[in-house]
Amino acid sequence: MNATQTPASKPLNTIQAVNLALDEAMRTDPNVILLGEDIADEQAGGIVGVTKGLSQKYGKSRVRSTPISEQAIIGAAIGAAIVGMRPVAEIMLMNFTTVAMDMIVNHAAKLRFMSGGQTHVPITIRTMTGAGFGTGGQHADYLEAWFAHTPGIKVVAPSSPADAYGLMLACIFDDDPCLFIENMPTYWNPGPPPQPGVRIPLGRANILRAGTDVTVISYSRTVADCVAVAEKLSKEGVSVEVVDLRTVAPLDFDTVLRSVARTRRAVIVHEAVKAFGVGAEIAANINEHLFGQLKAPVGRVGAYFSPVPFAKALETEFVPTPARIEAALRATLT
């Protein structure tokens, strides 16, 4: 499937979904430009093909393969955004955001506030990550907590191709910087197609599965595991509500708290390291608002506190497994 076809009514994967969203955005707004390493068709349209066909369709001025220069890539996106463009910059792997931290954290996130609202930075930073391909400690980190902790930048983490499409459109046309996290190992997993041209609102969680006994809150890759565990437990008569955050920051505490107020039990699951992760913020919030009403302490499932290991057996166990998710849910029910 290439970028020149209209959105299909058949299943598509996240690579295709993001490609379609970029195509849709570039087609409707000439201010949308793409920057990143290897993204033009001369370089095969992106390392896994997310930007395939776009430089051919929109030209090499609007779709630019850059030098390997993360600070310069994000800086260029920021400068262009300040004067009204909507750049989508790719940082190939989330670990490489560290090379551009000054531009992302000191500038993109802060220029609106520091300028007193005179300028703003409507950039989208696309990045991929996720353990499972044996890429080791510097190519698979989930770092969303760092950016969620930075006032002024939004953090979005779709769990399905359709969500990736709708959320990407929302990010591009949001007037503030958005960090969009794509999970690498699940790039090729097919899912139902999106509604063409429809943006999914940022900052709103999605209740994927309604339930009454315990709420599990997740985002990105681990959502699918949560749904599978919920299915399994339902056969035992345990009703699990699955909340897919979709946007990590700003976080939809409204939906989360209303759900936990009903079920009185909560577990947060994310692939990121458990310690000091997004789950800690959600748990603290639940504690603040629902302390006397909980039937169990809020549980958290995350990766072990170590760099992503290389050996397959270690890597598989390192991230939240269905077994650990199930154990955490069961622990709230005893």
Next chain:
Amino acid sequence: MSEVALPSREVLVDIYRRMTLIKQNDERFIAVIKSGQIVAPYYSPRGQEAIPSALSVSLTDQDYICTIYRGFHDMLAKGVPVRMLWAEVAGRTTGTCKGKGGPMHITHPQSGVMVTTGIVGSSMPIANGLALAAQIRGEKRVAVAYFGDGASNIGAFHESLNMAAVWKLPVVFVCQNNGYGEHTRYEVATSAARISDRAAGYQIPGVTVDGNDPLAMYHVARQAIDRARSGEGPTLIEAKTFRFQGHVFGDADSYMLKGEKEAAMARDPVPAYRKWLIKQGHATEASLARLEEAISVEISAAVEFALSSPVPDISELRRDVFAQEMLS
């Protein structure tokens, strides 16, 4: 450098107007800081007035600059209103940034001052982006990135020059080499004999100029701006100068060479240029005195305006984090 035509008398005097505005402004800032009425770290540009003054006369409001914490001269030369600058430094709602940015983040898009940054080197990647937008849109705008000699050693410098070169961006990189990166002398920190030598590594023109010679600076800047505007790509200008007030105001200058500062101050570019203008018949003592008096009055009014303006309400913490106001 070959003999080039002198700019017009209007331009020559305009350069001086900007220089003396910067100098007087600096003197008044120091006086107000010493009176305790404004509390802010102050990175004085005194001694470096000629560089942005001689360059800015070749820019319009539609051209962009990105500057850094030692940037009041760059901003004033580009046209940031004096009273809004003062109000921002005083942390008032009437400042350029509603008091929320402060002196290191002065922003005034109407005069093309798009970003001021407190991070060494960060003016350059963003200036590239402004230039990129102009290039994609087919506009004739130019982006100027101001930075210091210390910044020529940071990664962003190298990434920015490389990218600007491969994309032929309409940007001018202006390194104000005052011989010191914070408290460290140039020779201790920098491997290049001259910063402009580094341009060759990126295959762009590089030129070292006496930044305290307004005419020389004018010509070099004009060439670079014209190059950028006509689509020929970036230039690296190394403008040599000296800062009279140290890294941050209040600095002891024990890290400087003995007598170095005094010698530089004896060659103060502002009175030197003033003298030259009168000697060459481009202005009279009376006309320049009138100009200086008008500036003095403007600055006094700006100080008064700033100190009598309101401070921002705590609710401002919820505004401008995102487009929508935060609820808490």
Next chain:
Amino acid sequence: MTTEVLLPKIGFSMNDAVLSQWLIDDGAPVVAGQPLYSIESDKSVQEIESPASGTLRILAAVGETYTVGTVLAEIV
């Protein structure tokens, strides 16, 4: 109209300073811009000019340490 003479913040990390010398006598007339006193922080010694004209009324003592913003004197 009385003008307060406030201890200024000079330099990045200065929070207090030692008042090292009064350059005008208590009760004497002073002109705005005239050197009034000097302070010593761990970074430097600075001479501070008078913010106003009038008669000096000293409040702070030489050799003592004061924090930024302290009223050191008044010009009446």
